[in-house]
Amino acid sequence: MKTRITELFGIEHPIVQGGMHYVGFAELAAAVSEAGGLGIITGLTQKTPDDLATEIAKCKTLTDKPFGVNLTFLPTLTQPDYPGYVRAILEGGVTVVETAGNNPAQVLPPLKEAGIKVIHKCTSIRHALKAQSIGCDAVSVDGFECGGHPGEDDIPNFILLPRAAEELEIPFVASGGMADGRSLVASLALGADGINMGTRFIATKEAPVHENVKEAILRATELDTRLIMRPLRNTERVLSNAAVERLLEKEKDLGDALTIQDILPEVAGVYPKVMMEGEMDAGAWSCGMVVGLIRDIPTVKELVDRIMAEANAIIRERFATMLG
Numbered sequence: 051m052k053t054r055i056t057e058l059f060g061i062e063h064p065i066v067q068g069g070m071h072y073v074g075f076a077e078l079a080a081a082v083s084e085a086g087g088l089g090i091i092t093g094l095t096q097k098t099p100d101d102l103a104t105e106i107a108k109c110k111t112l113t114d115k116p117f118g119v120n121l122t123f124l125p126t127l128t129q130p131d132y133p134g135y136v137r138a139i140l141e142g143g144v145t146v147v148e149t150a151g152n153n154p155a156q157v158l159p160p161l162k163e164a165g166i167k168v169i170h171k172c173t174s175i176r177h178a179l180k181a182q183s184i185g186c187d188a189v190s191v192d193g194f195e196c197g198g199h200p201g202e203d204d205i206p207n208f209i210l211l212p213r214a215a216e217e218l219e220i221p222f223v224a225s226g227g228m229a230d231g232r233s234l235v236a237s238l239a240l241g242a243d244g245i246n247m248g249t250r251f252i253a254t255k256e257a258p259v260h261e262n263v264k265e266a267i268l269r270a271t272e273l274d275t276r277l278i279m280r281p282l283r284n285t286e287r288v289l290s291n292a293a294v295e296r297l298l299e300k301e302k303d304l305g306d307a308l309t310i311q312d313i314l315p316e317v318a319g320v321y322p323k324v325m326m327e328g329e330m331d332a333g334a335w336s337c338g339m340v341v342g343l344i345r346d347i348p349t350v351k352e353l354v355d356r357i358m359a360e361a362n363a364i365i366r367e368r369f370a371t372m373l374g
């Protein structure tokens with residue numbers, strides 16, 4: 051399948067693996083790229099720029115195909131060394147960067163000068179247009195369904211994607227709720243040039259996370275995610291667990307008086323405990339509504355091949371029959 055996204059990134063299939071904190075290590079990124087998609091290493095999961103340089107080098111030993119690095123700009127307690135991370139990306143010869151969380155203008159000049167393709171992940175049309183206007187090559191449009199930070203507008207992909215198609219000139223991938231060939235074909239129909247998946251890629255053999263995380267994803271239904279941190283205007287979609295329910299109680303009790311300090315026990319330092327130690331109630335971790343569609347733990351290649359085969363069958367058989 052050829053789309054503007056496969057052409058832009060030099061990949062075989064229009065499937066991107068979004069950056070994921072403590073999930074997007076070299077093993078997963080390389081597996082996705084080897085399967086013909088675009089794998090992405092999560093920059094800030096690496097504690098220092100040197101660690102990121104090592105992770106990039108490791109990914110290069112695992113695949114010769116293009117892969118990317120995610121740079122996330124979200125409110126954090128300590129300011130990351132973004133210039134250092136950019137240097138590691140440039141020196142590592144990475145060809146794609148996924149930015150997210152805030153306007154990526156601060157990192158664009160060195161990336162563009164090096165010929166790196168930048169895909170900015172955003173949750174609204176106005177942010178997508180801004181990304182286009184400052185020179186991003188593509189955008190990832192994250193609907194309200196998505197795992198992680200869906201923004202504050204709450205527009206689901208059935209509206210957001212066609213709106214993006216109406217407004218944007220640069221190519222975009224549909225993100226949030228994507229799981230299978232049906233998602234891919236639907237996204238293409240709505241005007242996207244491919245899909246970006248987060249949660250679905252966690253439940254794969256190569257995802258370097260604790261088995262408890264994969265089992266929790268298999269067990270969960272589409273009713274099991276919650277939105278947290280809405281009063282802080284930093285909304286995050288996470289999987290429900292004891293810590294999340296406790297956090298939501300605090301939000302209810304404190305109302306507008308809530309501060310990040312009140313919920314630190316539920317949100318700070320959670321990812322290593324959940325993803326590496328498998329402590330599933332350690333705190334809040336991102337997860338999309340798409341958990342309701344995830345029922346197995348295939349290899350990344352099996353997953354990608356299955357998506358492409360399903361998409362082909364829908365287009366060539368189901369649609370062709372409908373048209374007589």
Ligand SMILES: Cc1cc2nc3c(=O)[nH]c(=O)nc-3n(C[C@H](O)[C@H](O)[C@H](O)COP(=O)(O)O)c2cc1C
Nearest residue numbers: 068069070071150196197198226227248249336338
């Ligand atoms: C566990 C997890 C961690 C994530 N961490 C990040 C991150 O650090 N930076 C980022 O830009 N997006 C992050 N995301 C969002 C994903 O890249 C992607 O946009 C989102 O998962 C798409 O929605 P889906 O889960 O329905 O596929 C994360 C998502 C998950 C599930």
